[in-house]
Amino acid sequence: MSDDGDHKLRVSKIRSGTVIDHVPGGQALNVLAILGIDGSKGEEISVGMNVPSDRFARKDIVKVEGRELSQDEVDVLSLIAPDATINIVRDYDVIEKHRVERPDVVEGVLSCPNAGCISTGDEPVSSTFEVFDDAVRCSYCGTIVREEIASLIDT
Ligand SMILES: [Zn+2]
Numbered sequence: 623m624s625d626d627g628d629h630k631l632r633v634s635k636i637r638s639g640t641v642i643d644h645v646p647g648g649q650a651l652n653v654l655a656i657l658g659i660d661g662s663k664g665e666e667i668s669v670g671m672n673v674p675s676d677r678f679a680r681k682d683i684v685k686v687e688g689r690e691l692s693q694d695e696v697d698v699l700s701l702i703a704p705d706a707t708i709n710i711v712r713d714y715d716v717i718e719k720h721r722v723e724r725p726d727v728v729e730g731v732l733s734c735p736n737a738g739c740i741s742t743g744d745e746p747v748s749s750t751f752e753v754f755d756d757a758v759r760c761s762y763c764g765t766i767v768r769e770e771i772a773s774l775i776d777t
Pocket residue numbers: 734735736739740741760761762763764765
């Protein structure tokens with residue numbers, strides 16, 4: 623089977639909703655956390671983890687039935703899955719497909735790991751991080767985070 627046919631098969635299993643493809647292997651559960659999905663509301667979710675991929679050694683796929691993602695959700699998603707593809711599915715057809723784009727700045731999304739940072743104190747200061755290709759940087763204290771960005775996400 624060609625890769626294209628294979629791809630189509632994998633993403634077309636949901637009726638209407640969103641398929642998030644090309645998530646780095648092992649990040650699917652973080653994607654669900656970002657979307658606020660824990661299964662408690664009866665959400666219909668399929669997750670493929672560590673699926674062989676031509677773009678990565680291994681990738682994860684998350685399919686969410688009956689839901690299209692907001693731009694805010696896609697922005698946060700891009701922090702942990704910069705190469706993810708968002709497929710919008712309606713009536714089993716992919717009607718829209720696009721790569722996520724990283725925003726230049728995210729506000730109120732990440733918690734600064736620096737306990738002395740003004741954004742983690744009692745002051746009502748919303749966290750602000752600049753987003754680079756391979757890291758994020760706190761706009762208040764300059765702390766740079768390259769790995770474990772997922773663990774900083776406020777969910
Ligand atoms: Zn900070």
